[in-house]
Amino acid sequence: MTQRPQAGAYRPERTILSLGDAFYDDVEPAHFPQTILRFRNQRWAEAVGLADLSEAEWLRHFGRFQPLPDNLERPLALRYHGHQFRVYNPDIGDGRGFLFAQLRDKAGRLLDLGTKGSGQTPYSRFGDGRLTLKGGVREVLATEMLEALGVETSKSFSLIETGEALERGDEPSPTRSSVLVRLQHSHIRIGTFQRLAYLGDAESMRRLVDYSLAHYYPQRHCEERSEAAIQAPAGLLRDARNDDASDASSAAARLLGHVAEAAAKLAASYIAAGFVHGVLNSDNIAITAESFDYGPWRWTPYWDGGFTAAYFDHAGLYSFGRQPEAIHWDVVQLAAALRLITEPEALTPALEGFPEAFQDALAEAVCARLGVVPKGATKDRELLVALEEALAAKSVEIDRFFFDWRGGGRRGPSPADAAYKAQGFASLRALIETYEASAALDHPYWSGDGPCSMHIDEVEAIWARIDEADDWSRFETKIAAVRRMGEAMAARP
Template sequence: MNETPQAYRPDPRILELGDAVYDVVEAANFPETRLRFRNDRAADEVGLAALSDAEWTRHFGRFAPLPDNLPRPLALRYHGHQFRSYNPDIGDGRGFLFAQMRDHGGRLMDLGTKGSGQTPWSRFGDGRLTLKGGVREVLATEMLEALGVGTSRSFSLIETGEALERNDEPSPTRSAVLVRLSHSHIRIGTFQRLAYLRDDETMTRLIGYVLRNLYGEEPGDEPATRLLDLVVRRTARLAASYMAAGFVHGVLNTDNINVTGESFDYGPWRFLPTWDPAFTAAYFDHAGLYAFGRQPEAIHWNAMQLAVSLRTVSEAAPLIAVLETFGDHYQTAVSEAILWRLGLVPRGAEEDAALVGAVERGLRAEMLPVDRFFFDAFAGHLPDGDAFAEARARVAPYAARKARDHLYWRDDTPCAMVIGEVEAIWSAIADRDDWSLFASKITAIREMGAALA
């Protein structure tokens, strides 16, 4: 591996927890490894951007260990509520933790996989990922990052040469292995498993691991309560950022909520075409449990399950008190997030909340294209008509947080990610192996991100 200007700093801290939370596994031996996407912007943050394509493919397609890092991949163990039904028979079934290192800011980062082969938790699955699924995750994470959502980063996508059979898309279909860069893969479900097993010793170690390595704090007198407080704050912000981005994750199960409040694990995601609280992403979400407008409720419910798990090592009263702060944290965060997307400088909690409420009421009433609305609003142009009369009045005293002088604003077409365009990008790849639409979309998303940042 070549030297990089900013050093690669391996730090496999997960080994502190012992094998109570993971299984040592092997990666699948794929017929081929064709590099389709490498995120050099993310790689630079962890000292890996100088890898040649051959080195990249050896590490992230063949999974040769990175220097001084985990010698073998680890499939993490966890449980989870899946659509509110508890499942003790899950874990990393088609992925593993491959490496840990520090980024330029000193944060502990994970490289984890999706589609890397079977593990003890695969049950009846083949441990693989469709190429379409990988392409969709790259698009989702790039768009969310540009829209200010804390998210895992799609680090690498490599096509693997297998023909996969799937019930929910035309088969056989092409296969891939994805690598994600994340600020931890510790889930709420990780804590649920230890509570289920009554493994208080490992639970205590895990609380300390998260506080020290993910939040930079030494455990104090009430470490479980402190951990819950941090997770509640971060997950409230996550819920708020989904709303401002007009994003529907689709599967907000407890095994899909990271204790750092970073969004990850994208399956049937969608971005809103119009502001519809009842809009769902997953065709199997018949009750609308994870509909757009119910996502804050779903994430709060998941935080409650963390509190239930921590009850095995903590008194109930302080945990309940922390849970009750979720709503206030969410209200503050959603005002900040929507004002950020409107391009406005906050003025005060009550005034900001009133403006955001007026904007949301207008969007619901008019059913406008979400991306079009925010694109125009960033320049100070709210729609005419009665539905936005209150919003226009309330926005008048606000100052712009950023000049609209980036090249992105010179085109009158907002960057969006509606399902039709996602399908068009995939069709070009599937039908003609044409990756040009995919590449140009990544460029456009990053330009939008720079304009908004």
């Protein structure tokens, strides 16, 4: 969903129902004391034909969860399992959220509207099913920044304060409550497949694979099926059972290949953005490899492989530099689940190809953030090595570096000039200056004093003003600044 939203008509869908009720549970949304609109993503509302909703209608749909016209009649809590910090947990699922609606955008992509903080479900265990307002504010800020930086991410669609006082052990309590609605391509996760493997449900696994190919990788799916038909010997009679098994095995391998490729790009985009998700469990990796479900996220100020986002990640499992490894590990868990319907040998190429795909994607992502035309694998990887060596010295913040060198050359005086002249930057300077610009630099953002960043001190200051004085001005100003940066990043000559 990195493409910019384009206005479209409301096109309701209910394709999730074709999977059958073994994949979800009907649930009731919570009844909140209040519904106060705090954030409305009008850009993406226009993309899915909901821009004309009045505030009262918006609150009814996204605070009270009155069904959208011709859409899902009841919210659905999706069933899944997952590895959490590499420990398998069969007792999870949508514990404080649900799938509220499905629709298509102008390009025809199937999109989900899902929730966070909408009440208890059969999978809540001992949780209250709620979301703190601070958690909702943080997710809006994370998704807006990631979208501006070109990362495939869910979109924070709506944030509504709900008027409850919540008790939490990891922040001052009681604290304010909210319900978030997020828009993304799919809420189906790697953990959804793991659950079916755990249950040994091969029939449902085949159905889910077909569903995922048809709705999330449709163009590639059609091309692959056509190619297979062309290559099949004409008039050859085959045993129907063997044919079905062969089709399922082929479909599983194709799906894994698509997911592995998309996941490699996601990992690369995190590194280029300087982003640390914090909790890359297999239940937090969507089958479309979109980034979503933001808890203890951080942007690392410096190129620091050991920088962690979660205070409870004592081993640094999901640290900045280990995110590609973590995402690859999750893709391996998808492959393990798919062994229910195919042989391991069919899945091996996608797994073995991940490291190379990641390196290619990282070169592409870094060149995109620098605003330069890639030169090819050899030269671009030389650039990556030089960049990592220079930034690892921590003499220049990541955002400052990319701001100063946008377009492949220094664009004026910078507080980091002394660092750029140092020997540690010599190789990087020489390489960058050989690249051709691919981006327009006439947007006013590029002539400003410095980059738009999203470091934790500013995030805490934004929340403090909301918490102490109900002052949303810093929050609104920051979103405007982030979107301005996004416009500058997207500009082309």
